[in-house]
Amino acid sequence: MDTVSPLGRSALKVPRLGVGAMTWGDARFALFNPAKQAYGSADGVEEEKRALETSIAAGVSLFDTAAMYSTAPRRAD
DSSP: OEEEETTTTTTTTEEOOEETTTSSOGGGGGGOOOHHHOOOOSSSSSHHHHHHHHHHHOOOOEEEOOOOOOOOOOOOO
């Protein structure tokens, strides 16, 4: 997983493949994480730990932890 691409127009280079980890973490904070409300949580910390370790062992170095993304701004017509 050593192929990298520029991130947007920045000089930052990121791997082309990553792991979405937005639903990982303490379930008590689900109120603040729409994805956790929509998709649910893992079956505990041990499952999340195994997923992280397996990902790292497979060469993953990009973990996307965003709880949500903004929508595109609407154009005024």
